[in-house]
Amino acid sequence: MRVVLEVLADLRMARRLQPWAQLLEHALQPELLRRPRVAIEAAPLTSLDTETTSLDPMQARLVGISLSVTEHEACYIPLAHRYPGAPEQLGLERVLEKLRPWLQSPRHPKVGQNLKYDAHVLANHGIALEGIEHDTLLQSYVLESHRGHDMEALAERHLGRRTLTYEQVCGKGARQIGFDEVSIERATEYSAEDAEVTLALHQVLWPRVREHDGLRFVYQSIEIPLSRVLFAMERTGVRVDPVLLTAQSRELGERIAALEAQAHQLAGQPFNLGSPKQIGEILFGKLGLPVQKKTASGAPSTDEDVLERLAADFPLPRTLLEHRALSKLKSTYCDKLPAMIRQDTGRVHTTYGQTIAVTGRLASSDPNLQNIPIRTAEGRRIREAFVAPAGSHIVSADYSQIELRIMAHLSDDAGLLEAFAKGQDVHRATAAEVFGVRVDEVSADQRRTAKVINFGLMYGMSAFGLATNLGIGRDEARGYIERYFARYPGVARYMDTTRALAKRQGYVETVFGRRLWLPEINSPNGPRRQGAERAAINAPMQGTAADLIKLAMVATAEWLRRESLGTRLIMQVHDELVFEVPDSELERVRARVPDLMCHVASLKVPLAVDIGAGRNWDQAH
DNA sequence: TAAGTCACG
DNA sequence: ACGTACGTGACTTAT
Numbered sequence: 151m152r153v154v155l156e157v158l159a160d161l162r163m164a165r166r167l168q169p170w171a172q173l174l175e176h177a178l179q180p181e182l183l184r185r186p187r188v189a190i191e192a193a194p195l196t197s198l199d200t201e202t203t204s205l206d207p208m209q210a211r212l213v214g215i216s217l218s219v220t221e222h223e224a225c226y227i228p229l230a231h232r233y234p235g236a237p238e239q240l241g242l243e244r245v246l247e248k249l250r251p252w253l254q255s256p257r258h259p260k261v262g263q264n265l266k267y268d269a270h271v272l273a274n275h276g277i278a279l280e281g282i283e284h285d286t287l288l289q290s291y292v293l294e295s296h297r298g299h300d301m302e303a304l305a306e307r308h309l310g311r312r313t314l315t316y317e318q319v320c321g322k323g324a325r326q327i328g329f330d331e332v333s334i335e336r337a338t339e340y341s342a343e344d345a346e347v348t349l350a351l352h353q354v355l356w357p358r359v360r361e362h363d364g365l366r367f368v369y370q371s372i373e374i375p376l377s378r379v380l381f382a383m384e385r386t387g388v389r390v391d392p393v394l395l396t397a398q399s400r401e402l403g404e405r406i407a408a409l410e411a412q413a414h415q416l417a418g419q420p421f422n423l424g425s426p427k428q429i430g431e432i433l434f435g436k437l438g439l440p441v442q443k444k445t446a447s448g449a450p451s452t453d454e455d456v457l458e459r460l461a462a463d464f465p466l467p468r469t470l471l472e473h474r475a476l477s478k479l480k481s482t483y484c485d486k487l488p489a490m491i492r493q494d495t496g497r498v499h500t501t502y503g504q505t506i507a508v509t510g511r512l513a514s515s516d517p518n519l520q521n522i523p524i525r526t527a528e529g530r531r532i533r534e535a536f537v538a539p540a541g542s543h544i545v546s547a548d549y550s551q552i553e554l555r556i557m558a559h560l561s562d563d564a565g566l567l568e569a570f571a572k573g574q575d576v577h578r579a580t581a582a583e584v585f586g587v588r589v590d591e592v593s594a595d596q597r598r599t600a601k602v603i604n605f606g607l608m609y610g611m612s613a614f615g616l617a618t619n620l621g622i623g624r625d626e627a628r629g630y631i632e633r634y635f636a637r638y639p640g641v642a643r644y645m646d647t648t649r650a651l652a653k654r655q656g657y658v659e660t661v662f663g664r665r666l667w668l669p670e671i672n673s674p675n676g677p678r679r680q681g682a683e684r685a686a687i688n689a690p691m692q693g694t695a696a697d698l699i700k701l702a703m704v705a706t707a708e709w710l711r712r713e714s715l716g717t718r719l720i721m722q723v724h725d726e727l728v729f730e731v732p733d734s735e736l737e738r739v740r741a742r743v744p745d746l747m748c749h750v751a752s753l754k755v756p757l758a759v760d761i762g763a764g765r766n767w768d769q770a771h
Numbered sequence: 772t773a774a775g776t777c778a779c780g
Numbered sequence: 781a782c783g784t785a786c787g788t789g790a791c792t793t794a795t
Contacts, residue, residue, distance in 0.1 A: 424792055426775055445775065453776060478777060482791060509787060511780085518789045521779035529778080553780090609785035619785080677783055688786040692780090724780045724787090773795080779788080 190252055193219035195259045195283060197349035200268045201329045201341050203230075206516070207270035207384065208492060208499050212242060213330045214337060215249070216345035221353070224342035228334045237334065246275055259283035261352045263301055263344070266377045266384075266504070273385060286348055288373040289355035291505035292365050296667045299505050305347050308354045313347055314340045364663015372662070372700050373504065379707045379719065380502045380512075386718045386730075387497030388519065392488035394535040399484035402476050409473040416466040423473050426452045432466075439464060479523065483532045490517050502722070509689050510664050510696035512722060520723045522767075536767035541733055543763045545717075546770040547743050548726035549699065550758040551576055553608055553691045556698075559661070559753040560690055563640025570755040577601040583637040584630055603634055607641065608691055610684030645687055652686035660693040661753070695725060698757070701750040703727065706743055715739075728767065736763060 190196045197218040202210035213231060218224035229242045252258050253272060261284040262268055269279040290299040297303070305311045319340045320326050329337065359365045414420045417436065421428045429452045433439045442456040454474070460467040490498045503513035514520040522536070523529025538544045554576055558566040569579040574589070581592040581600035592600075599620060606616050617627035635642035652658050657667045666689040670682040703722060710717050717735050721728035727747070731739050744759035751757075764770040 422793080425794080426792090427794075447774065449775085451775085474777080478791080482778070482789095486790085503788090506789095507787060511787065513788055515789060518779085521777090521789065523778060525779085606785060609787095611785045612783090614784050616785090680783075684785065685787090692787060695780090726780085774793085776791085776793105778790085780786100 189219055190217055190258065193258075195219075195261055195349075195352070197224075197345045197352070198260050198262045198265070198268060199341060199345045199348060200271045201337060202271050203328055203330055207267050207501060208274070210267075210271045210274060212246075212271055212275060213328075214341055215245075216341040218342070218345040218349045221350060222346060224346040224349075226334075226338040226342045226345075228337060231330050231332065231334050231337065233331045233333070239334075242275070246277060250277055253277050254280050256280045261286065261348060263287050263304075263348050263351070266381050269378075269381050270385070282374070282378065284352055284356060285374065285377065286351040286355055287505055288369060288377065289352070289359050292359055292369045292373060292664070293355060294667060295505070295510065295665075296508045296669065301344060301347060301351075304351055309347065309350055311347065313343055316340075362663070362665075364659065365665065368510075368660075368662055368664045368697070372697060372704070375704045376700050377504060379703050380504060382707070383719055383721070384499055384501060386720055387492070387495055387499040388720050389496065389537050389539055389730075390487050390491055390498050391535045391537050392491055395484045395488050395532070398531060398535075399480055402480040402484060406473060406476050406480065409469055409476070413466060413469045413473060416469060423470065424477065429470060433460070437464070437466070439467075475526070475528065479529060479532065483523065487517060487532075487535070500721075507696075509666060510660065510693040510700075511724060512696070512700075514722075519721050524771075530768050533768035533771075534766045538730055538765055543731050543733060543736055543765065544767050544770040545729040545731045545736070545739055545743070545761065545763045546726055546767065547729070547747060547759050547761040548723075549695070549747065550760055552695045552698065552725050552757070554604060555753065555755045555757060556661070556691045556694045557608060557641065557644070558755045560694070561638075561640040561644035562754065563638045563644070565638050566641065567754055573756075573758075577604060580604055580634070584633045586633075599630070603630055607634070607645075608688060610645070610687035648687055648690065649683050652683070658686050658690050660690055660697050661751070662694070662697045664693050664697060666690070666693055698750055699725060699727070699747075702747040705746045705750055709742065709746060713738075728770070731763070 199216045200212055201214040201216070202212060204210040212229055214226055214228045216224055216226045227245060228239050229245055231239060254277060258281050260279075260281050262282075263285070264287040265279070265282050265285050269282070272279045286304065287299050290297075290304055297307075302313055302315050305313045319332055319336055320329060332340070359369045410423055413423055417432045419432075419436075421432055423429065427449070430450045433452065434441050434450045439460055441450040442459055443451045445451045452470075454471065457467040457471045461471065487498060492499060498517060498519070500514045500519045501516050503515060506513035512520075523532050536544065554566075555570055558570055565583065566576070569576050577597050577600045578589055578592050580603065581587075581596040582589045584600055584603065585592070585596050587596070602619055603616065606619065613624050613628040613631055616631065617624040620627065648658060652668050652671045656669075656671060657665045659665055668682045668686050668689075670678045671686060673679040673682065699722065703719065706727065707719060710719070715735050715738070717729050717731045717739050719727060720730050727743070729739060729743070740761055740763065744761050747759045748757040762770045
């Protein structure tokens with residue numbers, strides 16, 4: 151491998167001839183940029199990488215930029231290295247002003263590894279990155295969502311190259327240093343190599359994506375356009391009311407303290423309610439309650455399911471359950487969310503992981519805005535703190551029964567298709583079929599059972615699992631499943647053919663051609679293989695739903711842009727899109743968004759969207 | 772850093 | 781006889 155560290159080489163030579171600053175300024179003259187070695191102006195594609203002070207995209211500041219336009223060649227522009235003896239560098243502002251026209255030009259195509267991050271970094275310095283043509287992270291994800299996508303792994307896997315790692319350069323743990331403390335020589339080796347490897351990876355991965363129409367569609371028409379939608383969502387952030395959450399925290403704290411005292415009373419001794427180990431010692435040791443199940447490591451479980459069963463006969467488990475529920479709300483939401491409000495924007499800015507979930511779904515982190523409570527009244531109060539600024543509303547639009555509709559589409563089952571075509575309540579329809587009663591005779595309990603069956607089926611559930619979940623006998627559960635498959639033979643056929651297809655090709659596909667690999671589908675290890683079989687059943691449904699909402703995000707973002715609306719997409723929660731909408735645009739958004747979401751694709755079933763508006767996220771449902 | 776638990780779709 | 785519902789992220793405790 152030959153990485154030509156152009157700028158560095160020049161600098162080393164130059165150091166004896168002229169000051170750094172002068173030379174670098176010279177290197178950024180347009181005349182020089184037109185030369186092949188640093189010809190980003192003329193290049194059909196330039197690889198770009200930024201080095202920064204932080205992994206947090208909203209607060210990272212630039213330390214340096216690397217570029218590569220030709221195989222085996224790259225340059226590094228040091229900008230803000232600061233360590234004892236660090237040489238003087240070009241002024242950050244002056245370099246960015248020189249590069250601004252190119253960085254902001256859609257006509258100068260760029261490739262990178264996770265350019266959404268670099269776009270944030272540049273945005274932190276007032277630069278709006280344009281021309282994101284390719285991203286090797288997204289290419290790798292589309293090709294192999296189940297494997298790792300970090301640069302070291304990709305270089306090894308696809309190029310057979312061992313690269314300098316971030317850890318080798320910055321260390322790890324307590325001794326880790328900021329990139330601005332790395333010597334310019336070392337930084338150049340690392341960063342220039344990253345830019346150069348990225349270009350090489352693109353040259354290997356892009357042809358592999360391109361050769362399959364489905365993968366190409368998922369990459370070019372879903373993931374690449376989505377990345378800039380996600381960038382905008384992350385940057386916009388969400389307004390969260392810290393006063394409300396802090397008040398809730400104080401109230402919860404008091405109730406938690408009371409529950410703790412009560413638990414100690416019932417146990418006859420103090421113990422740490424946050425410790426499953428200590429809870430186990432009290433319940434199953436001191437009090438001698440029956441062990442219900444064991445954890446993976448063999449310890450007696452104290453999870454919700456166990457405590458719920460014990461609560462029927464003993465008082466302490468109920469107290470523990472309430473304590474757990476309130477502690478979760480307090481620490482994860484009431485205390486953490488206000489701490490994550492950025493002072494400069496007054497909002498929380500999540501990061502959407504576009505290459506985390508193997509099924510094609512997004513993931514949200516720091517903070518996770520995809521697991522905000524909704525199932526209990528207590529929990530829903532958290533959502534009241536997700537508020538609209540004055541003069542605007544929160545609007546929530548969610549797909550109704552999206553995965554069941556996809557199951558109907560994929561299985562081509564006549565009964566299921568008909569239920570959706572007629573706009574029926576599908577759980578009620580299922581109950582009528584399974585219990586052999588008329589639709590209008592279905593009891594609330596029968597509908598609840600049918601709903602569990604429907605969800606269980608989509609997860610590849612067994613009779614045992616259904617029995618456990620419904621609290622019924624295994625024979626009864628098996629009876630329900632048999633009746634279901636008798637009434638919906640298309641679904642039974644789909645399950646069988648999907649398993650068989652997964653075993654034959656090693657992957658399954660979504661409606662749009664996203665490939666979901668199942669490395670353990672032919673494993674000799676029974677439980678592992680069965681796990682892969684269940685994943686094979688579920689993946690096309692979960693994955694197709696992910697494809698659909700991603701297309702909807704791209705479509706709504708494009709509509710908002712074209713219409714020059716002030717409405718902003720602020721969150722995605724798998725089957726739900728959340729917008730912040732100026733009052734003046736409320737009616738247009740309510741009228742158009744469901745239509746856009748429903749018509750991103752035409753399946754054998756209609757898609758349906760529920761939409762609501764309110765001053766906060768809770769009211770928008 | 773792992774384990775256990777629990778928040779969401 | 782065995783294990784037993786898909787996919788995530790984050791918090792706390794314990795090592």
